[in-house]
Amino acid sequence: MSILVLTSCGQNENQEIWRHVEFYPLDESQVITIITKEEKRYIMNGKHDKVPQDGYLLLDLSKLDPLGDGISVCWNEPEGYKWKVASAYSEVLEN
Numbered sequence: 001m002s003i004l005v006l007t008s009c010g011q012n013e014n015q016e017i018w019r020h021v022e023f024y025p026l027d028e029s030q031v032i033t034i035i036t037k038e039e040k041r042y043i044m045n046g047k048h049d050k051v052p053q054d055g056y057l058l059l060d061l062s063k064l065d066p067l068g069d070g071i072s073v074c075w076n077e078p079e080g081y082k083w084k085v086a087s088a089y090s091e092v093l094e095n
Contacts, residue, residue, distance in 0.1 A: 022047060025075040030082055032073060036061070040093075043071075043085055058094040059087055 018037040024030065033048040034041065039062040042051045061069065072086040 023073055030075065032083060032085070034071065041090065057085070057092065059090040060093050061090050063091070064089050
């Protein structure tokens with residue numbers, strides 16, 4: 001099992017208003033794409049260059065303090081999931 005934690009420490013006015021990140025487990029057998037646009041974060045299974053019409057998890061980051069912004073990814077859970085994502089302080093808008 002592999003665990004990945006992504007955190008963001010602060011923002012400034014010159015930071016990009018969107019981000020595109022891809023996460024892989026150590027064996028690179030899977031990929032999760034995370035695209036953040038302003039105060040919305042889209043999490044998708046597979047490799048994506050843009051947000052698809054459906055098939056994503058949408059998080060609202062508008063009430064999230066930048067110091068509390070973080071994502072945890074856990075791969076190959078024994079319960080049968082390929083991966084699990086946790087974002088403790090964001091609100092789920094679409095699943």
